[in-house]
Amino acid sequence: MFSAGDAYEWFMGRWSRKLALSFVEFAGVQSGDSVLDVGSGTGAITAAVATASPSSRIVGIDSAAAFVAFAQARRAGELIRFGVADARQLPFADRSFTRALSLLNLNFIPDPGKALLEMSRVTQPGGTVAAAVWDYGQGMEMLRVFWNEAVALKPEADAQDERHMRLSRNGQLATLFHEQRLKDIASEALTIETRFSSFDDYWLPFLEKQGPAGTYAASLPATDAEQLRLRLRRRLLGDGADAPIVLRARAWAVRGTVPQ
Helix, strand or coil, X not given: CCCHHHHHHHXXXXXXXXXXXXXXXXXXXXXCCEEEEECCCCCHHHHHHHHHCCCCEEEEEECCHHHHHHHHXXXXXCCEEEEECCCCCCCCCCCCEEEEEEECCHHHCCCHHHHHHHHHHCEEEEEEEEEEEECCCCCEHHHHHHHHXXXXXXXXXXXXXXXXXXXXXXXXXXXHHHHCCCEEEEEEEEEEEEEECCHHHHHHHHHHCXXXXXXXXXXXXXXXXXXXXHHHHHHHHCCCCCCCEEEEEEEEEEEEECCC
């Protein structure tokens, strides 16, 4: 039985770890920065910052205690710590950090504008606030393939399709940054690819109830789940033998500067 952290790592961690490296570079993290990781999950951003800038102080917060415990056990160190907190009410004083980052999290927060405002509050004037969200509609192939086949099998599944997720369309995240009056706003599409060793390596993580797609897959009756599995296998491998699968993923990344 996987822990929540292990299940997330198998399902999405392989993607978020790769994306975090590009995102940290996009956010301009430099040696000696103090970095807040909002929605730290299993610690992908923390690991990427620690690799790119070992002298940086990093604080990760997440609303899920299970993820915080997972990250704390594997990533914590002299300059790294984690805690449970609500992104809409950060437990830090004004101007506590040089950068506040959020990877693949803002779209899950009930009031992302308030969370972004809080990120700006705890960042020093002239510091950087940055976030990234998957392009669920077209650019995240692992999920796009899943939902296309799920909806083809059961049209009512469209209501749960992550293409409806807030902030996931080009320009929406940048608009949120403008609304919170950040300056020097820049956007970039970050694209990565991930290799699955087999079809089961693609399919089985969905059954661990991670994210909307995993929750949907795990909720299906056995006969429907098997039909979906067969549709996905045919979509990804045709009628051929099992083989490695390579899929791409695109995220919309935005950064802005806190006004002086």
